[in-house]
Amino acid sequence: MFEQLFLILPMAIVVMGAFVLLLLSKTFSLDKLNLVAVFFLSLSFIIEILRFGTTTVCYSFPEIFGKMYIIDDFSILFDLMFTAGAILTLLINTAYFKSRNYYNGEYFALILFSVFGMMILAHSNELVTAFIALEIASLSVFALVGYHKYNKVSSEAMMKYMILGSMTGAFFILGTAFIYGAVGSTNLEDIAAYVNVPAEKDLVLVLIGGIFIMVTILFKMGAVPFHSWVVDVYQGAPFPVTMFMASTFKIALFAIALRLSLIDFASLNIVWSEILQVITVLTLIGGSFLAITQKSIKRMLAGSSVVHSGYMLIAYSSIGLGSDMAAPAIMFYLISYFLSAAGAFGILSFIATGSKKMMTYEDFKGFSERRPYLSAMMAIFMLSLSGFPSTIGFLGKFYIFTSAIESGQILLAGLGIVTAFISVYYYFKLIAMMYFYPSTDQQKKFPFDFSGLLIGVMAMMVIWGGVGTSLIPFIPGANGLIDIAKQAIDSLQNVL
Amino acid sequence: MLENSIFVLLALFLLLGSAGMVGFKQTLFSAISFMMAMLALAGMFALLDNSFLFLAQIMVSVGAVVVLSLLVIVSVNVKEENLPKEPAKFRWMLFAVVLVAPLAIVIYKALTYMPHTWAKTGEGYGSLKMMGMTLFKDWVLPFEIVSVLLLAAMVGAIVIARKEPSNDA
Amino acid sequence: MEVAYIIETLIKIVVILLVFSALAGFGTYFERKILAFMQRRLGPMHVGPFGLLQIAADGIKLFTKEDIVPTNAVGPIFKIAPVITAATAFMAAAAIPFLPQFTIFGYTVHPIVADVNIGILYILGVMAVGFYGPLLGSLASSNKFALISAARAASVFISYEVVTGLSLLAPLMMVGSFSLIDFNNYQAGGIGDWIIWSQPVAFVLFWIAAFAETGRTPFHLVANDHEIIDGFGTEYSGMRWGLFFIGEYANMFFISFVIVLLFLGGFGDGSVLGALGFLLKMSFFFFFFLWTRAAWPDIRPDQLMWLCWKVLMPLAVINVVVTGFVMMF
Numbered sequence: 001m002f003e004q005l006f007l008i009l010p011m012a013i014v015v016m017g018a019f020v021l022l023l024l025s026k027t028f029s030l031d032k033l034n035l036v037a038v039f040f041l042s043l044s045f046i047i048e049i050l051r052f053g054t055t056t057v058c059y060s061f062p063e064i065f066g067k068m069y070i071i072d073d074f075s076i077l078f079d080l081m082f083t084a085g086a087i088l089t090l091l092i093n094t095a096y097f098k099s100r101n102y103y104n105g106e107y108f109a110l111i112l113f114s115v116f117g118m119m120i121l122a123h124s125n126e127l128v129t130a131f132i133a134l135e136i137a138s139l140s141v142f143a144l145v146g147y148h149k150y151n152k153v154s155s156e157a158m159m160k161y162m163i164l165g166s167m168t169g170a171f172f173i174l175g176t177a178f179i180y181g182a183v184g185s186t187n188l189e190d191i192a193a194y195v196n197v198p199a200e201k202d203l204v205l206v207l208i209g210g211i212f213i214m215v216t217i218l219f220k221m222g223a224v225p226f227h228s229w230v231v232d233v234y235q236g237a238p239f240p241v242t243m244f245m246a247s248t249f250k251i252a253l254f255a256i257a258l259r260l261s262l263i264d265f266a267s268l269n270i271v272w273s274e275i276l277q278v279i280t281v282l283t284l285i286g287g288s289f290l291a292i293t294q295k296s297i298k299r300m301l302a303g304s305s306v307v308h309s310g311y312m313l314i315a316y317s318s319i320g321l322g323s324d325m326a327a328p329a330i331m332f333y334l335i336s337y338f339l340s341a342a343g344a345f346g347i348l349s350f351i352a353t354g355s356k357k358m359m360t361y362e363d364f365k366g367f368s369e370r371r372p373y374l375s376a377m378m379a380i381f382m383l384s385l386s387g388f389p390s391t392i393g394f395l396g397k398f399y400i401f402t403s404a405i406e407s408g409q410i411l412l413a414g415l416g417i418v419t420a421f422i423s424v425y426y427y428f429k430l431i432a433m434m435y436f437y438p439s440t441d442q443q444k445k446f447p448f449d450f451s452g453l454l455i456g457v458m459a460m461m462v463i464w465g466g467v468g469t470s471l472i473p474f475i476p477g478a479n480g481l482i483d484i485a486k487q488a489i490d491s492l493q494n495v496l
Numbered sequence: 497m498l499e500n501s502i503f504v505l506l507a508l509f510l511l512l513g514s515a516g517m518v519g520f521k522q523t524l525f526s527a528i529s530f531m532m533a534m535l536a537l538a539g540m541f542a543l544l545d546n547s548f549l550f551l552a553q554i555m556v557s558v559g560a561v562v563v564l565s566l567l568v569i570v571s572v573n574v575k576e577e578n579l580p581k582e583p584a585k586f587r588w589m590l591f592a593v594v595l596v597a598p599l600a601i602v603i604y605k606a607l608t609y610m611p612h613t614w615a616k617t618g619e620g621y622g623s624l625k626m627m628g629m630t631l632f633k634d635w636v637l638p639f640e641i642v643s644v645l646l647l648a649a650m651v652g653a654i655v656i657a658r659k660e661p662s663n664d665a
Numbered sequence: 666m667e668v669a670y671i672i673e674t675l676i677k678i679v680v681i682l683l684v685f686s687a688l689a690g691f692g693t694y695f696e697r698k699i700l701a702f703m704q705r706r707l708g709p710m711h712v713g714p715f716g717l718l719q720i721a722a723d724g725i726k727l728f729t730k731e732d733i734v735p736t737n738a739v740g741p742i743f744k745i746a747p748v749i750t751a752a753t754a755f756m757a758a759a760a761i762p763f764l765p766q767f768t769i770f771g772y773t774v775h776p777i778v779a780d781v782n783i784g785i786l787y788i789l790g791v792m793a794v795g796f797y798g799p800l801l802g803s804l805a806s807s808n809k810f811a812l813i814s815a816a817r818a819a820s821v822f823i824s825y826e827v828v829t830g831l832s833l834l835a836p837l838m839m840v841g842s843f844s845l846i847d848f849n850n851y852q853a854g855g856i857g858d859w860i861i862w863s864q865p866v867a868f869v870l871f872w873i874a875a876f877a878e879t880g881r882t883p884f885h886l887v888a889n890d891h892e893i894i895d896g897f898g899t900e901y902s903g904m905r906w907g908l909f910f911i912g913e914y915a916n917m918f919f920i921s922f923v924i925v926l927l928f929l930g931g932f933g934d935g936s937v938l939g940a941l942g943f944l945l946k947m948s949f950f951f952f953f954f955l956w957t958r959a960a961w962p963d964i965r966p967d968q969l970m971w972l973c974w975k976v977l978m979p980l981a982v983i984n985v986v987v988t989g990f991v992m993m994f
Contacts, residue, residue: 110651
């Protein structure tokens, strides 16, 4: 009984934290609420980190929940990323939500609800549970996007995201219905068992269902035919929320996508890798156009996040073509993108604390003179996002392209490299703006604070992840990270 | 035979209601078409001998969801001339239909390939006891986390809808 | 057998329709007389002895009045709305046992149209559909008083449906069935077995919610005469308005039956005495509807919402939880 409870403890802590925050939201100040939220998240984070690599694959309360709730290294690694993402989002933005008057106590509860949904999503071994978990995560994010409700842009972003998001969310449940119609169960293992027995005619329904589910996942990822919301929503949302969406919510979708394609539809992957290839090409090209044409940094990062989805889709489409590296490569890329994007958005929101204007490229002219440390970190994140060697972004792209070439998708890998070069343009433009133009403002003092320190640590990790080996114990470098990713994927495949 | 004709009739109402929901310009008519579709869906449940789902569908979808949407329509009270102009609406809908048609054909084909053996419904199918057992035994995890979903949605909705003084409005 | 069954059912339906349409008429007479008595007036006196024929006069007036459909009203919906109210009110009657079963000319009659095993859910569901009558009628009549009435109708009905359902949950847990006949049999042992003694909170909550669901005074907001003229009925005339009226009174009768069946032992063991007691108890609840109208003022809509969500609903939930604990241990 208590062992079983211990297995679900991390999620329970997060959701209990959300309840506690709701209860406290009227009495505590924002600072204290922030700390309470971070406390609950870190508790969950610590438990997960202790558990990683030590537990075997098991189900929680199998006699009550059936096989709906699975615990393996794969889901624990994702849990770690979700909680870490939320903690970073909350800590880096401590100053930000004090500078805006539209924040209130429910903000933290919604973040915790969203994290809870993502964690359940990573652990769910059953499609209906996955759908509900996905909706918990998305509904909280919808509300967070519209948090600045007296701002037209924010409200518009929320409406756009909510209407499109709920409509595409319906596809998930429709796909589940089709799969249930064919298989007679929504449990992933039952589906895998059904799919692995070849009976061509009956697989059509499963395929259609799978495609519907993919539509939902691709929409929330922002892949190109479904990308129309990305830039507006990222721009309309308050900075911390944008950071949360780009770094944490995006990862959650790969949790379910990877689980589906590695367990569920493993033998069908070959069928839709063609569809995925087309979507990948569109995403890479369309995302690049989106990113190039933007003037505001926030919009540029939003556009480029589409491109990063494209890179991950390259590896995702290679899973079906027999590359062992593909799935670990996605995991690694997720970690690398998480670090770099969270850092970049973190700096933006850090700067936005003091000023309320739109941040365009122009605003960054001479930034290195005003805030030399911050601009150095920004440069590091930009280098990592563009995939410059000696940063974690380079290794991520390296693994992705290796896996694509391994599985024979030379053209896709080539296109990926071309878009990586294109991305150099819009990322380096920012670096150029910061370093090669004189400052228009007077030099100010740069106060030391916790958010800055945290961003600095992230910048260090970006570098360390790119060059480091396991020299320093407990902090995994490049080798360590890919080993962790492989271990997680292995735990997933051991089920069968 | 009677079942089949009732099914066809209900399906017709379901389709008409859904089409009306999308097609009407006035929100009031859309809501009523939606109600019609929901009633037809409830009829489908009745046809499947599941009396609980039939009434739950009527009470929840018809009795609550549509009434709430009507409440929203009343509170917003949109005049017809203030609705957005959609000159090529039906052309777009036709386009969408053409776009989806191949998918529909594939689904139809796939369904005809399905084996024509019907699953036997067990003893007491459609009874309250069966529904309760299904919900609280086989599907207890999704059933319980739905409560978190509703709570999160409610908190989000209240946060968005609540009026509070704001300085940089 | 099949044919006999269908004929029997049809006869029952016709009888219920006729009896309760007439009763709705008498209901208005009783209401006027009782209100007059309580306010020290005479009430209707001129038509017939003690004004008894007033019903007929009203009926003739309603039937012969011109049926006006306003120019701006949405025709089809405007016309169908009163029918929804009346029809659903009578549909709800299908699951109510009005009398214990009796044998006449050697033929056993069950005075219930359809003993569905989810009778209570059925009644609640049909009543939920019945709310569409006032709602759609007022939305379709393009009248500002009707519009206010529609907004009130939607919010009141939705809110009190929650209270009705939750307050019923606790007795349902005890009886373990949704059938009204099972409810009756559960309490057949005599006054000591009545559910009201074990579920007083549920009884009071259901009773209060019944006032809101039938739209009677203290909760007469949907068509509050001194604020919004006649609410949803403002634009209606003639028999269409009469249908709303019949629906409202039929609902009052049916809900009185349901309260007695659920909480006060129904017709007990099915003897003649039980049947008479049943009608007597039901008449008391109907009378109580009229009594409150004379004794109480109307409350404001916000007070109504406050009462529902902050008082009644928490009470109902606590009641369910307590019942659960008591049943478990």
